[in-house]
Structure formats: C-alpha cells, structure tokens
Amino acid sequence: MFGMIGATMLLALREIRRHLLRSFLTTLGIIIGVAAVITMVTLGRGLTASVQEDIAGLGSNVFIVFPTETDRGAPRPFDEDDIRAVELQIPGVVAVAGSVDATAVAVHNGQDWDTSVQGADSAFFAAQSIEVVEGRGFSAAEEAIGRDVCIVGPKVVDEIFPAGEVLGEEMRVGPVSCTVIGVIDERANAVGGGDDPDNVVLMPLKIVQRRFTGGTNVFFFVIKYDDDYAPLSIQSQLVDLLRERRVLQDGQDNDFNIVDTGEINDTVNQVTGVMTLVVTAIAGISLLVGGIGIMNIMLVSVTERTREIGIRLAIGALAREVRLQFLTEAVVLCCFGGLVGIVLALGLSTLLAGAIDIPYLFDPAVNILSFVFSAVMGIIFGYYPAHRASQLDPIDALRHE
Numbered sequence: 001m002f003g004m005i006g007a008t009m010l011l012a013l014r015e016i017r018r019h020l021l022r023s024f025l026t027t028l029g030i031i032i033g034v035a036a037v038i039t040m041v042t043l044g045r046g047l048t049a050s051v052q053e054d055i056a057g058l059g060s061n062v063f064i065v066f067p068t069e070t071d072r073g074a075p076r077p078f079d080e081d082d083i084r085a086v087e088l089q090i091p092g093v094v095a096v097a098g099s100v101d102a103t104a105v106a107v108h109n110g111q112d113w114d115t116s117v118q119g120a121d122s123a124f125f126a127a128q129s130i131e132v133v134e135g136r137g138f139s140a141a142e143e144a145i146g147r148d149v150c151i152v153g154p155k156v157v158d159e160i161f162p163a164g165e166v167l168g169e170e171m172r173v174g175p176v177s178c179t180v181i182g183v184i185d186e187r188a189n190a191v192g193g194g195d196d197p198d199n200v201v202l203m204p205l206k207i208v209q210r211r212f213t214g215g216t217n218v219f220f221f222v223i224k225y226d227d228d229y230a231p232l233s234i235q236s237q238l239v240d241l242l243r244e245r246r247v248l249q250d251g252q253d254n255d256f257n258i259v260d261t262g263e264i265n266d267t268v269n270q271v272t273g274v275m276t277l278v279v280t281a282i283a284g285i286s287l288l289v290g291g292i293g294i295m296n297i298m299l300v301s302v303t304e305r306t307r308e309i310g311i312r313l314a315i316g317a318l319a320r321e322v323r324l325q326f327l328t329e330a331v332v333l334c335c336f337g338g339l340v341g342i343v344l345a346l347g348l349s350t351l352l353a354g355a356i357d358i359p360y361l362f363d364p365a366v367n368i369l370s371f372v373f374s375a376v377m378g379i380i381f382g383y384y385p386a387h388r389a390s391q392l393d394p395i396d397a398l399r400h401e
Contacts, residue, residue: 029290034341044276092229098218146206330382338374
C-alpha cells in the first residue's frame with residue numbers, strides 16, 4: 001500500500017516537473033488565496049492587540065467622566081465634593097480620582113521643552129494603570145499639601161535630561177519649580193495630559209489647581225470599579241447621582257459624558273472581528289477560483305494524456321490506481337500552492353504590520369488550517385478529473401490522437 005502511494009507520488013511530481021511553469025500558474029490562485037487569508041487574519045489580530053493596548057492605557061474597569069457643552073452654556077467642571085459623593089454613595093466603586101491639566105514649558109539646565117502638566121494622586125495612578133519605573137510615586141503628605149514634586153514621562157526625560165540624571169534633579173514647569181521624584185513607564189494611551197501620554201509632567205493635584213488653573217475644580221475624573229459589580233448598574237447610579245448634584249431637571253440633557261473602557265474594548269473586538277471575517281471571506285474567493293483552476297488544468301491534463309491512460313489500463317492498471325495518480329497530482333499542486341502562500345503571507349504580514357505600526361502576531365493555527373484547507377481543495381476539485389480519467393475505456397483511449 002505504502003509502496004503504491006510512494007510510486008504514485010513520484011509519478012505526480014514527475015508530471016508536475018514536466019510542466020513546471022503551467023503548474024506554477026495553475027497554483028497561483030491557491031497561493032494568492034492562502035496568502036491573503038493568513039495576512040488578513042494576522043493583521044486583524046495585530047490590530048486588535050494594538051487597540052486593546054491603547055485601551056489598557058486608559059485603565060481596566062474604568063469609567064471616565066467629562067463635562068460637556070450643552071445649549072445651556074459652556075461645560076461645567078466638577079469639584080472635590082462630586083468626587084467624594086461618587087466614592088461614598090455608589091456601591092462597587094473602588095477608587096475615584098479627579099485631574100486637571102495644562103500646557104507648560106519644562107526647563108532643566110538650559111534645555112526647554114513644550115509639555116503638559118497634569119494633576120494626579122495615587123488613586124489616579126491606579127485607575128489609569130500608570131507605573132512608576134524609576135523613583136517613587138507621591139506620598140499622602142505630598143498630595144495633601146500640594147508639595148512641589150513631580151514625576152516625568154519618558155519623552156520629557158529624552159528631551160531635557162540628556163545626561164540621564166533625572167531623580168532628585170530640579171526643573172521648572174511653567175511658574176513652578178519642582179523636584180523630580182520619579183519617571184513613569186511608556187503608555188499607549190491616556191486621558192488628559194495632551195496628545196502624547198509620554199510627554200507629561202505629573203504633579204500633586206492641589207499644586208496644579210493652585211498654580212496652573214487657579215481653582216479647586218477638576219476637569220474630569222476616573223472611576224475604578226469592582227469586577228463583581230455590573231458596569232451598567234454602576235453607570236446608571238452614577239448618572240442619577242451626577243444629575244442630582246448638578247441640579248438637572250427632567251427633560252434636560254446630561255451636561256457630562258461617561259466613557260466605559262470595558263465597553264470600548266468589547267466594541268473594538270466586535271468590529272475588528274467582523275472586519276477580519278469579511279475580508280478573510282473575500283480573500284477566500286481566491287481559493288475557490290484557484291480550486292476551479294486546478295480542476296480545469298487537470299481536465300486538460302486528462303485529455304492530453306488519454307493515450308498514456310489507455311496504455312496503463314491496457315497493461316493491467318486498476319481504475320482506482322489511475323484515479324489515485326491524478327488525485328495525487330491535484331493535491332500536490334494545491335499543497336505546493338499552500339506552502340508558497342504561507343511563506344508569502346509571512347513576508348507580507350511582517351512588512352505590513354511594520355508599515356502600519358501594529359504588532360506582528362504569528363498564529364500557527366491559521367497557518368496549519370490554511371495548508372490543510374489547500375490540500376482539501378485539491379481533493380475536492382481534483383476528484384472529478386481523476387474519476388473521469390479512471391473511467392476511460394482502454395480501447396477508445398488507445399485510439400486517441
């Protein structure tokens with residue numbers, strides 16, 4: 001049995017090699033289809049991972065509350081009492097932290113850089129998943145009195161601390177001189193602090209309110225909630241509480257907006273999943289076209305080799321052996337196309353992922369499934385030509401010119 005399969009494989013390879021260019025052009029549809037499917041799935045996974053990383057920069061299980069403009073006037077900021085009310089009156093809230101931000105020029109040893117200054121406390125760091133990789137965070141005493149200390153982002157370090165000495169250095173940020181006590185890790189995304197979350201100087205909230213914004217209001221606040229509580233329930237209670245505190249009457253629109261990072265994450269996963277599925281289905285049409293091409297060329301091959309088939313049948317070859325030979329040729333062609341498509345997809349995925357700045361995530365499963373599917377295509381589209389060859393009458397086949 002294995003000897004017959006081996007001999008059949010050798011005959012199939014020999015026949016493919018005899019018409020190498022035709023064989024390659026025949027498998028082109030399979031190559032393009034497999035490469036397109038793998039590339040689309042890989043880029044979809046990379047895009048999803050990239051967006052999820054961005055969302056993770058906002059914090060997990062977090063609501064972000066902004067004041068918004070309405071027909072009644074400009075956005076009304078929040079205050080410390082609003083934050084304390086949310087923290088004390090809504091079950092499931094783990095931490096609430098307000099923040100303010102402003103643009104400023106940071107100066108150190110003659111080096112200056114346009115940056116953003118943001119007021120924060122330890123609860124804000126926790127909710128926003130901000131990690132201090134060098135030095136330390138703010139102490140409770142520093143937060144309480146608004147001491148002139150600061151924690152800088154990696155972009156600020158690169159621009160005005162060229163010597164690499166950061167901790168303990170004195171720098172000036174706008175009207176405030178402060179001591180650098182820490183450096184935060186790179187962040188994919190953030191709320192407030194300007195467009196670049198790494199180009200920021202973080203100070204205790206009270207000193208930023210006192211020296212930069214001139215009041216006790218907060219521009220927005222973040223709410224970290226417990227996994228065990230339903231986000232929709234917390235959000236509903238939050239809306240009711242804020243409407244009550246801001247004296248909004250029935251029928252009046254909310255003058256604040258609540259962003260749920262978990263909901264954003266779910267939406268992104270759904271959208272990218274559907275997009276990947278649709279594009280993959282479109283790419284899969286190339287596989288179907290490639291399979292039809294395989295069937296077409298195998299039918300041509302049967303016609304060209306009718307006399308050869310007649311000779312084999314006349315000297316004792318069984319119909320199933322003829323069928324197996326042509327079926328093997330179709331499967332080998334499709335497997336060859338699948339392998340070339342996988343190699344092409346690896347190159348395309350790496351190149352495109354780098355071009356659009358998303359991570360390249362190799363998925364062994366989709367590569368193996370694509371190869372197996374290409375082999376199945378060979379069986380499906382190669383069976384009819386193989387069966388037709390096996391049913392030829394030896395006498396009529398020998399008469400064929």
